[in-house]
Amino acid sequence: MTQLDGTLSELARVRSGSEPIVSLYLDTRWNDEQQRQRVRLFVQEGIRRLLGRCGEGTPGREGLARSLERLRRHVAGLTSQQYDAARRGLALFACEALGLWRVLSFAQPFRPELCADGFPHLTQLARLADDHEPVIVVAPSPQGADLFQVSLGDLGAETRIRGFVPRRDADEYNPGPAQHGREYERVEKDERHQEAFELRNRRAAVQQLAAIHDRSPDAHLVLVGTSEAIAAFERDLPERLRARVIARIPRPRAWDRGDSGMHSAGAADGAAAALAAREREEERRVIDAVVGQSLRGGLAVMGPNDVVEALNQKRVHELVLEEDFALTGWRCDQCDAIGANAEAADTCPYCGGDLKVLRHLGEALVARAVAAGAAVEIVAHDNKLHSYRGVGAFLRQTAQGALRGASAPAWGPGAPGASQP
Ligand SMILES: [Zn+2]
Missing domain, CATH: 3.30.420.60 (eRF1 domain 2)
Known part of the structure; x- marks a missing residue:
């Protein structure tokens, strides 16, 4: 277990109320003024986009605006410093209402990403830890x-x-x-x-x-x-x-x-x-293994629907997710379950609660998996995995295996997310 694994599982448990959590990833290999300017612009545009998405008076908007301004100042400060080869990548998580402000830097660069969501976006961090x-x-x-x-x-x-x-x-x-x-x-x-x-x-x-x-x-x-x-x-x-x-x-x-x-x-x-x-070898091996196990009816499932259900039941041992996974889904306001087909459901199939759209289902899968102590394998685009819409999972060996395929409302107190904040 590395230091980063601890940070990941800590962040994976963080959930916001009305004020969204900001996640920022940057490639900080800036060698000249032009590259620095590109980073500053990326951040400015991102801030405008995020604030534009929630109108004036939306709950949590003011806190979000202050977090974003603090982030902007932080990046401006960084870009005015000398390039440091030991600091090629920056990950930052912020939410004023939660008192969250985490700045992490690494010798590996990230793909630039700035977003605000109900939970921190951890896929890039999880991939770094794994690779x-x-x-x-x-x-x-x-x-x-x-x-x-x-x-x-x-x-x-x-x-x-x-x-x-x-x-x-x-x-x-x-x-x-x-x-x-x-x-x-x-x-x-x-x-x-x-x-x-x-x-x-x-x-x-x-x-x-x-x-x-x-x-x-x-x-x-x-x-x-x-x-x-x-x-x-x-x-x-x-x-x-x-x-x-x-x-x-x-x-x-x-x-x-x-x-x-x-x-x-x-x-x-x-x-x-x-x-x-x-x-690369490990990724091929994992994909072959997860597909093979699920085809043999072993402890593995493929595709968003089955993987999401297994995550809701906390039965995932290892999540295998394609890096360009881009599906959307839903999250239940009441029981915190997540689902893969936003169009297919009006209310939560588990508890009848209201559903919110999950714009980044893949990030939700990663956060759920890490929070439940499961391993996460983010893999490069792969045709074999892609034919299952980019996701699969190894399951834990538990007595709950008997519940497999049981109808959803049978959960009772073990409802998804019951033990989550
Ligand atoms: Zn529900």
């Missing part, structure tokens, strides 16, 4: 290994990197008393010494790596070096660490002339590339 699991980059060397911790999806220091320098005494061969009095050819002796020296350093590095990994057990490993150096290092890895290796990459040429800063940057780039490749 940027922590990585430890390991570059074995005769002296041990350089270790770099990279967590691109974390809050605060997004690119935290720590180089590991072996202790001085491990650098030198120190003949022990056991060797005393034994005669070897000089060359043979040196080779043996060198091997023993490397073996000892490798084992020390493996121990160090294991200690770091114990503190961050979700971290993947990326090994950097020649195939021989990597193979030798991997032989000494315990099985649990070997299973975390997601890529083996050659040593970047820049490392041989660069300073340690260069090494850090190279490690971060190597980790990002390895993660991206793994993420």
Whole structure:
């Protein structure tokens, strides 16, 4: 669990009253005045659009206007500052009535988005958390290994990197008393010494790596070096660490002339590339699995109607959602249930309450899933998933499985959203 997971689930539980919650995402890689101006314009236009949508006198409008003005000033302040490579993306959530003002910055840029809704829009944040699991980059060397911790999806220091320098005494061969009095050819002796020296350093590095990994057990490993150096290092890895290796990459040429800063940057780039490749693979695997399970009648459902019903029942284990999912839906004012077909219903099929239009059903699905402790996998556009209108879900294994397909009003006290604010 990363720091960001905690922030996500906290935000997913936030609901507004009459004053909507503002969500802002920005790509803050501004290198020149033109790019800065584009960001400021995007924000200004967005504010005009949001205020234009709710007329004068609408409840919550004044608070919304003040939140938006505070946001505008914040962005104006940011765009007047130097571009900072560690701050490539900004996410901001605000609602005056709730006292909500959260500014988060990341080493990864976001797609620009400014909206006001009954709940924070979390899809981009959820995708960042999912796509940027922590990585430890390991570059074995005769002296041990350089270790770099990279967590691109974390809050605060997004690119935290720590180089590991072996202790001085491990650098030198120190003949022990056991060797005393034994005669070897000089060359043979040196080779043996060198091997023993490397073996000892490798084992020390493996121990160090294991200690770091114990503190961050979700971290993947990326090994950097020649195939021989990597193979030798991997032989000494315990099985649990070997299973975390997601890529083996050659040593970047820049490392041989660069300073340690260069090494850090190279490690971060190597980790990002390895993660991206793994993420694409993972997305394909997840889509195949969710579609396959639902076709076999297993614990998975496909399509907006079945997924929404499973979310209302808090039965979703993992939500699989296409990034360009753009359907609308409804939300019940009374019992907080959500639904996929705004046109099909006048009143809530569960409680008969009044329905509000959900302009961003996908965001509602993500917020519900995160709030219920489910995992969220946001995937790139995929034809297989798209044929189910872009959404599917793995279900929890629960006794409630018996309720599957039961008529809606059978819920009683377990009504959707009953435990939500
Ligand atoms: Zn209802």
